[in-house]
Amino acid sequence: xxxxxxxxxxxxxxxxxxxxNRLSSPSLPTxxxxxxxxxxxxxxxxxxxxxxxxxxxxxxEALSLIRDGKKVEPSCYLxxxxxxxxxxxxxxxxILHAHMIKTGTHQDxxxxxxLVNVYAKCGAVSNAQKVLANxxxxxxxxxxxxxxxxxxxxxxxxAIQLFVEMLESETFPSNLTLAIALNACxxxxxxxxxxxxxxxxxxxxxxxxxxxGNTLCRLYSKFQSLGDAIKAFxxxxxxxxxxxxxxxxxxxxxxxxxxxxxxxPQMLVEGVKPNELTLASVxxxxxxxxxxxxxxxxxSLCIKLGHISNSxxxxxxxxxxxxxxxxxxxxxxxxxxxxISIITWNxxxxxxSQAMSLAEDDHSAYGIGVEALNIFLNLNRSGIKPxxxxxxxxxxxxxxxxxxxxxxxxHAHTLKSGFLSDVVVGTALxxxxxxxxxxxxxxxxxxxxxxxxxxxxxxxxxxxxxxGYSQQALQLFEDMRLAEVRPNEITFVGVLAACSRxxxxxxxxxxxxxxQKEYKFKPLSDHYGCLIDMFVRLxxxxxxxxTVKKMESMQLEPNESTWLLLIxxxxxxxxxxxxxxxxxxxxxxxxxxxxxxxxxxNFYIAANRWKDVSRVRKLMKAEKVGKLKDWSRISIKGKxxxxxxxxxxxPRNKEIYKLLDELLDKAKSxxxxxxxxxxxxxxxxxxxxxxxxxxxxxxxxxxSEKLAVAFGLLNTPNNAPIRVTKSISxxxxxxxxFRAISSMTNREIIVRDSKKLRKFVSGQSSLAExxxxx
DNA sequence: CTAGGGTTAG
Numbered sequence: 001x002x003x004x005x006x007x008x009x010x011x012x013x014x015x016x017x018x019x020x021n022r023l024s025s026p027s028l029p030t031x032x033x034x035x036x037x038x039x040x041x042x043x044x045x046x047x048x049x050x051x052x053x054x055x056x057x058x059x060x061e062a063l064s065l066i067r068d069g070k071k072v073e074p075s076c077y078l079x080x081x082x083x084x085x086x087x088x089x090x091x092x093x094x095i096l097h098a099h100m101i102k103t104g105t106h107q108d109x110x111x112x113x114x115l116v117n118v119y120a121k122c123g124a125v126s127n128a129q130k131v132l133a134n135x136x137x138x139x140x141x142x143x144x145x146x147x148x149x150x151x152x153x154x155x156x157x158x159a160i161q162l163f164v165e166m167l168e169s170e171t172f173p174s175n176l177t178l179a180i181a182l183n184a185c186x187x188x189x190x191x192x193x194x195x196x197x198x199x200x201x202x203x204x205x206x207x208x209x210x211x212x213g214n215t216l217c218r219l220y221s222k223f224q225s226l227g228d229a230i231k232a233f234x235x236x237x238x239x240x241x242x243x244x245x246x247x248x249x250x251x252x253x254x255x256x257x258x259x260x261x262x263x264x265p266q267m268l269v270e271g272v273k274p275n276e277l278t279l280a281s282v283x284x285x286x287x288x289x290x291x292x293x294x295x296x297x298x299x300s301l302c303i304k305l306g307h308i309s310n311s312x313x314x315x316x317x318x319x320x321x322x323x324x325x326x327x328x329x330x331x332x333x334x335x336x337x338x339x340i341s342i343i344t345w346n347x348x349x350x351x352x353s354q355a356m357s358l359a360e361d362d363h364s365a366y367g368i369g370v371e372a373l374n375i376f377l378n379l380n381r382s383g384i385k386p387x388x389x390x391x392x393x394x395x396x397x398x399x400x401x402x403x404x405x406x407x408x409x410x411h412a413h414t415l416k417s418g419f420l421s422d423v424v425v426g427t428a429l430x431x432x433x434x435x436x437x438x439x440x441x442x443x444x445x446x447x448x449x450x451x452x453x454x455x456x457x458x459x460x461x462x463x464x465x466x467x468g469y470s471q472q473a474l475q476l477f478e479d480m481r482l483a484e485v486r487p488n489e490i491t492f493v494g495v496l497a498a499c500s501r502x503x504x505x506x507x508x509x510x511x512x513x514x515x516q517k518e519y520k521f522k523p524l525s526d527h528y529g530c531l532i533d534m535f536v537r538l539x540x541x542x543x544x545x546x547t548v549k550k551m552e553s554m555q556l557e558p559n560e561s562t563w564l565l566l567i568x569x570x571x572x573x574x575x576x577x578x579x580x581x582x583x584x585x586x587x588x589x590x591x592x593x594x595x596x597x598x599x600x601x602n603f604y605i606a607a608n609r610w611k612d613v614s615r616v617r618k619l620m621k622a623e624k625v626g627k628l629k630d631w632s633r634i635s636i637k638g639k640x641x642x643x644x645x646x647x648x649x650x651p652r653n654k655e656i657y658k659l660l661d662e663l664l665d666k667a668k669s670x671x672x673x674x675x676x677x678x679x680x681x682x683x684x685x686x687x688x689x690x691x692x693x694x695x696x697x698x699x700x701x702x703x704s705e706k707l708a709v710a711f712g713l714l715n716t717p718n719n720a721p722i723r724v725t726k727s728i729s730x731x732x733x734x735x736x737x738f739r740a741i742s743s744m745t746n747r748e749i750i751v752r753d754s755k756k757l758r759k760f761v762s763g764q765s766s767l768a769e770x771x772x773x774x
Numbered sequence: 775c776t777a778g779g780g781t782t783a784g
Contacts, residue, residue: 144775148775175775176775177775178775179775179776180775182775183775183776210776211775211776212775212776213776214775214776214777215775215776217776218776218777240776241777242776242777243776245777245779246776246777249777249778249779275777276779277777277778277779279779280778280779280780281778281779283779283780284779284780287780310780311780312778312779312780313779313780314780315780315781316779316780316781317780318780319780319781341780341781342781343780343781344780344781345781346780346781346782347780347781348781349781349782350781350782351781353782387781387782388782389781389782390781390782391782392782392783393781393782393783394782395782395783396782396783422782422783423783424782424783425782425783426783427782427783427784428782428783429783430783430784431783431784453783453784454784455783455784456783456784457784458784459783459784460784461784462784463784488784490784491784493784494784
């Protein structure tokens with residue numbers, strides 16, 4: 001038994017309202033109020049042992065006696081009142097209440113106390129209040145019931161007021177009362193008040209109690225104070241499954257899934273058995289952190305504990321396997337007895353969509369995308385209707401596959417099924433169109449949205465910035481602020497990118513400042529990246545490098561893209577010393593990476609440092625660094641055709657090469673000059689002969705994208721745009737050549753390579769550049 | 775009273 005302090009002073013602990021300061025101290029347990037408040041389950045508003053749910057017959061008997069207006073034992077009302085709670089029926093409660101008054105039962109304090117509880121739980125707080133007012137004495141149960149009622153009635157402040165009155169009337173709160181009071185703090189969104197209650201709780205050593213501790217933990221989590229949540233959790237003497245599950249959920253809510261997962265093995269070690277909710281929570285965190293290994297173990301645990309048939313659990317596991325690209329083991333997870341639920345379908349599609357980002361290269365990502373589309377087709381064949389989750393996921397798949405035609409079909413589907421008004425679907429459409437090269441349709445989709453979220457605005461701002469529409473991006477940012485939508489860090493990435501593309505140094509620095517001063521956002525690597533990019537574009541390399549140093553001083557490690565930006569700038573503006581430094585940093589950061597070596601090589605080639613070129617090549621050989629795969633692809637009528645530089649794989653290659661040669665001649669006559677790059681593409685060798693001859697750089701005349709475009713010209717209608725995707729960066733010559741072709745053939749040519757999207761219309765080109773989000 | 779639980783957009 002917990003010992004109680006000899007006197008209780010609330011004035012030092014609870015300072016919510018001025019009147020609290022006038023409180024007298026509640027007295028110690030008395031006959032009137034005999035409970036030791038923080039003993040768990042000592043007081044319970046539910047019926048205790050002798051009033052288990054009545055058997056049908058007894059219940060009916062009691063009911064008929066009451067209907068007949070006969071007097072019954074007070075305890076007969078209890079199961080009937082319990083029924084009223086279950087049904088949440090205030091009117092039936094009133095009928096019973098009237099009967100009690102008629103038969104004199106309203107003198108029974110115990111039954112009437114319970115009646116307060118019933119009214120409160122049925123949402124009839126005023127009735128509860130009246131009953132309480134007529135009671136000769138109040139106890140902790142009736143006070144607590146009333147508080148609970150007011151919370152349900154969305155009047156937490158009244159509940160707090162009642163708590164104060166309760167103390168004034170020298171009634172001690174039970175652990176349940178305290179838990180309810182804490183919930184009132186939660187509803188009032190007042191962490192200050194919660195801390196006062198917490199102090200009160202600590203003072204009476206109730207923080208060791210399981211229910212109280214659980215409640216405190218969740219409360220602090222809600223107030224985004226995870227440290228306090230963990231402290232509250234640690235104070236709990238007997239941590240039950242709810243404590244552990246709550247602690248882990250709290251971590252998840254506060255974006256600390258990895259921390260949350262650490263509690264799981266501890267829980268098992270302490271011998272607490274996880275239930276379905278625990279497992280669902282753990283799996284959800286596995287999904288966030290992509291913990292496949294742990295996920296597998298949890299999977300077998302779920303089977304062992306018999307929870308695998310729980311659909312939340314099995315869908316979570318399936319999602320994990322798919323998103324980690326691990327497609328075995330998934331068959332058994334689908335319940336084959338009934339129709340597959342839409343959530344299961346969605347988990348499969350979303351899993352594939354996520355897996356695309358992890359794929360080794362674009363080619364395998366494309367394959368996973370095709371899988372996702374097949375699942376979508378099967379879903380439609382099964383007769384189940386796709387929902388907003390399905391459509392937004394599948395639009396993301398289209399975005400990642402750069403499949404604008406498919407995206408258009410899904411768009412039509414969306415319109416037909418009425419999900420176009422869904423904000424997430426609308427945002428997915430904006431991004432799909434933007435990434436597939438159509439900023440016009442992205443903008444149209446954005447304007448047609450009935451409502452826009454922070455992410456919608458951010459997507460549109462970033463899209464405009466990526467397509468080089470800096471002014472429009474900044475204007476939209478101002479519109480967003482006028483619409484009173486609060487931007488976040490990623491919005492500012494778009495804003496700074498817009499400034500960077502347009503060389504607006506002054507504005508960029510202003511927004512950078514605004515972000516920190518007005519919005520209290522700490523700059524991220526991406527924000528610095530935009531500034532570095534801006535200085536690099538302007539050839540202000542010193543300032544670019546200063547920005548890198550500034551970034552380091554802010555404890556932000558420069559990343560791959562930081563160094564890549566610097567290297568590109570140094571190559572364009574001939575700063576060998578800084579460029580080499582950056583290249584070496586990159587090599588430290590990503591050793592054995594093909595891209596890194598190619599960059600290093602190109603740097604030396606451009607600087608005519610041939611000794612270094614051969615040194616790096618030897619190093620690549622010694623370290624067995626792989627080569628990049630180069631191919632270009634074009635999709636015509638749903639079929640995909642792949643091309644490789646200088647290869648003659650396609651059955652119609654004669655026509656293709658003939659057309660290319662013709663176009664080349666014609667372009668030359670119009671002033672185009674072929675520029676065979678000395679640039680090392682680091683691509684895989686086309687065949688053994690070429691390797692033998694030592695020809696390291698295949699001629700740009702027949703680069704794979706040229707072959708693909710020629711094939712497109714041959715096989716699509718005269719006015720159709722030609723869309724080609726390429727696995728690595730496109731070279732300068734192809735760029736100039738496509739400008740010429742677009743004017744000669746009067747065709748729109750769109751090429752998406754690993755970094756940029758280029759659009760060629762009537763001899764002009766426009767560029768969309770995608771950062772990491774692309 | 776503590777316990778929500780599968781799947782969507784930057």
